Amino acid sequence: MAAPAVVIPKRFSLGDDPRVIAANELFDRIVELIAEAGLTPLVVDDPFVALSDIGGLVLPGGGDINPQRYGQAATTAVYDVNDEQDELDFILAARAQDAGLPVLGICRGAQVLNVLRGGDLYIDLVAGEVPHRSTTAGELFGWHPVALTTGSRVRTAHNADQVVVASAHHQGIATLGTGLVATGHAADGLIESFEAVDGWVLAVQWHPEAPGTSEAVQRAPFAALAQAIGIDDCLARR
Secondary structure (H helix, E strand, O other), rough: OOOOOOEEEOOOOOOOHHHHHHHHHHHHHHHHHHHOOOOEEEEOOOOOOOOOEEEEEEEEEOOOOOOOHHOOOOOOOOOOHHHHHHHHHHHHHHHHHOHHHHHHHHEEHHHHHHOOOOEEEEEEOOOOOOOOOOOOOOOOEEEEEEEEEEEHHHHHOOOOOOEEEEOOOEEEEOOOOEEEEEEOOOOOOOOOEEOOOOEEEEEOOOOOOOOOHHHHHHHHHHHHHHHHHHHHHHHOOO
């Protein structure tokens, strides 16, 4: 029996920006983690790919969403905006949710899911007590704990009340979109994870795939996605 297929939108960004290079490397690790969870990763560049034989969707990290999508103007802090990428990610996310497929969003992917449902973002976080990105030259990630909400999908996936995560984001969730509830917070109050009340959506602002992350934290969201999909559920949709 073939493992259920999971769609991942291709990354279009190229260039020598260290953040772009890192995002492309992390993308490859996400593909590996999907496979290690017993699923079949399917990288696509067509937002209208058939979903009838698909088990779920993973939205990976990457550059910034065009701020016009959430009612703001770009600033000098906004980087790597790619409207083709936005179209691919947003259309796939909308179609997957309409089809009732489980969806996992990671960093940018979490922000896509929030904006899709009418939420908005802090366009550039002010540096504070929590290192949401590294401030050390040559390093990408900041590391910090996240408190997980009892009874939430993310708490169940990690079997812990708190996890230490790798962050590399200069934006963050400001207002949650319709049907979304916060399930994890950093010490400064920033929303670090959320889920949907009207379908299986799990979104994390951190990078579980980051080098140096514990194996348990790396695998947890992908194992939760695999459990949500289930081989029987996937076959029933065929």
